[in-house]
Amino acid sequence: MTLITGGFGGIGQTIAQDLAQKGGAKLVLTTRGATGSARVEAAVRQLEELGAEVLAVRAEVTSPEDMRRVVDEARARFGSLDVVMHAAGVTRDALIATKTDDDSWDVLAPKLLGTQALVSALAEHPAKQTVLFSSTSSVIGAAGQADYVAANEYLNAVARSAPAALGQVLAVNWGVWADAGMAARAAGLDRPASDAIVAPVGRPLLDDSQPMPGDASSASSCASKTGSSADTARLRGRR
Ligand SMILES: NC(=O)c1ccc[n+]([C@@H]2O[C@H](COP(=O)([O-])OP(=O)(O)OC[C@H]3O[C@@H](n4cnc5c(N)ncnc54)[C@H](OP(=O)(O)O)[C@@H]3O)[C@@H](O)[C@H]2O)c1
Numbered sequence: 652m653t654l655i656t657g658g659f660g661g662i663g664q665t666i667a668q669d670l671a672q673k674g675g676a677k678l679v680l681t682t683r684g685a686t687g688s689a690r691v692e693a694a695v696r697q698l699e700e701l702g703a704e705v706l707a708v709r710a711e712v713t714s715p716e717d718m719r720r721v722v723d724e725a726r727a728r729f730g731s732l733d734v735v736m737h738a739a740g741v742t743r744d745a746l747i748a749t750k751t752d753d754d755s756w757d758v759l760a761p762k763l764l765g766t767q768a769l770v771s772a773l774a775e776h777p778a779k780q781t782v783l784f785s786s787t788s789s790v791i792g793a794a795g796q797a798d799y800v801a802a803n804e805y806l807n808a809v810a811r812s813a814p815a816a817l818g819q820v821l822a823v824n825w826g827v828w829a830d831a832g833m834a835a836r837a838a839g840l841d842r843p844a845s846d847a848i849v850a851p852v853g854r855p856l857l858d859d860s861q862p863m864p865g866d867a868s869s870a871s872s873c874a875s876k877t878g879s880s881a882d883t884a885r886l887r888g889r890r
Pocket of ligand 1: 711737761825834
């Protein structure tokens, strides 16, 4: 039996579908939203059609009470809890000077408090194996991600310290997923190609520019026919 926190997110769903396709999957997936929502019901139906048994549980991963309830419900339904995948997480990318404490706490809490809540909920009956969803950001230290880097490095440290409650622990430093999850969503790549905001639009800044006097062939001119040299296509999020 596999418990996935953030199980209705992009990567959580991808992994749940993969497990379902392999056959015999028993899945417990958490969400903070209503388990009766159209989105959650459709996802559960799809997994069941692939042959999985699925229990969707509404839970806040930072709450020790909620995590204990999730573990209890999982054991009551499936008899055991073998693997935990801790995939709950959020980003609030921005430079430190513009971040509020609440922004940073939103990012830190699911990984710090969420992991601690899992350790507490599993203390008496440890999982066999736990996978903590960390990120290459913890190595790269990308701009705007001070809190996200710290949150993921915390997961790496937990994996190194291997608390008994989590069983065999692995922190996976995922790179950017191209077609599902938070990074793809931020880039608009999780939508059908026709809706994508990244559809190529050529090089409008250069196309609209006029050549500098005496430099008819130069592509470096930024003197726009409209009097503006802003790359408006890219400012609108297109490239
Ligand atoms: N996508 C990537 O490229 C990438 C790369 C490296 C690492 N990762 C890591 O992989 C994990 C999954 O990412 P993803 O791309 O699948 O993101 P996602 O689509 O945003 O899914 C993450 C899910 O976490 C849940 N969540 C967030 N805060 C929570 C909280 N406090 N309590 C309970 N659930 C909470 C949300 O579920 P509900 O809204 O349903 O509650 C959300 O759907 C994250 O930990 C992320 O840091 C992702």
